[in-house]
Amino acid sequence: MNNNQTIEKLRQMRLGAMADLHLQHMKNNQLKSVTPDEYLALLTDQEWEYRQNSKIARLIAQANFKQKATVADINYGPSRNLDKNMFMRLASLDFLTKMENVIISGASGVGKSYLAQSLGHQACLMGYKVIYANTARLFTRLKLSKVDGTYLKELKKLSKADILILDDFGLQAFDNHAREALMDIIDDRYNQTSTIVSSQIPVSVWYDIIGEGTIADAILDRLVNSSHRIDLKGESLRKGYLVSE
Template sequence: MNNNQTIEKLRKMRINAMAELHLQQVKNNQLTDVTPDDYLALLTDHEWEERQNKKIQRLLKQAGFRQKATIADVDYQAGRQLDKNMFQRLSSLDFIARSENLIFTGPSGVGKSYLAQALGNQACMMEYKVVYAITSRLFKRFKLSKVDGTYMRELNKLSKADVLILDDFGLQSLDKHDRETLMDIIDDRYNQKTTIVSSQIPVSTWYDIIGEGTIADAILDRLVNSSHRIDLNGPSLRRDILKAE
């Protein structure tokens, strides 16, 4: 079998990265300086790395992040009250492996969403499936799904996400449909998957925002009691950016 046939068969089997590297090695006449075992390992590693990179890019796209946030770019300025050691421990993502939750609270503009998305980005890099959602928009989507009969399918999609990021939680009180949806989401994920919540509203007032005492108790028991909590403070980082411009 000649090299052209080999390359064509690799492509038909969708082993494209291996095919392209083999073609490059043939063109450059680099096959004589390596053993068969080493050459097979080279081709295999190249294909593996290419597939892993594509998987990570797919996970990042599916997550739906609003910002390109990364752990490396996190600002630890003192005024934010963000403990660097604690956040870097969280960045190891052990809390995700343990199916624990994380709650960011603080005033608008202090970087809650950025930190949540930075951890989400890191999770994608480690091949966790992440879903990012603005909470109010998520509730609207679920209301529509109840109308068109896709509610359970949408719920199942969220339950499969290793990490669910609920951004801007609690900006308005929940109605009956929102409460039921949040209860279903949190109950499915309890002790199974990680939920990260970002909110301008202190956790102490969430009970009133959720409403309906029994459901609020059930939600908060599942969401808050198994969570790490970071309360940020300080001036708006958005204003700092505008001043710098």
């Protein structure tokens, strides 16, 4: 058996992590220290771990998060009105398996975006596809996509995400294009996937912000009624604190 040929074949089959570990064991003369079954399991585990880590890194990069937010770094200070047990249940992603939504509201700077993105990051670690988007910028992009004919393609991309994070929801008034785009997004995702919304605007005002009563009713019925709600309190965390909006 020619070990160099074996390593080259492994690399050509895109089993680089397995090839690297095999080469390391050859150089260190460790091939006799384990049984064939143990060695095969060792090489397989190395390749599996490498691919899983690569997948996670790719999912995080594709999510396009604004911040490096993690569940481990959440601030549960008493003034925030954030129940740790409740949030950790959300972090288990049970809401995702049940195709439920999460709505995080509160004043500017209290950490809404961070919470939303920490849940998104947790989903990436567990192998789910996440898309983070500033709501106003997303609607602008979708409006332009109608001009160049890629609107349906953009909607399909959004519908395939296991979690869609709509950040800064409702900061700009909804025009007809934004209303129709939101209706299309929510309708495609309803009972299929989960959406996380962060907003400075109280949910009670969303009906008026969206406008067009029939469309607003349809959107809120699909988005709000099947949601977990977090209403953050306290002062802005932007002034000298770890977690920012």
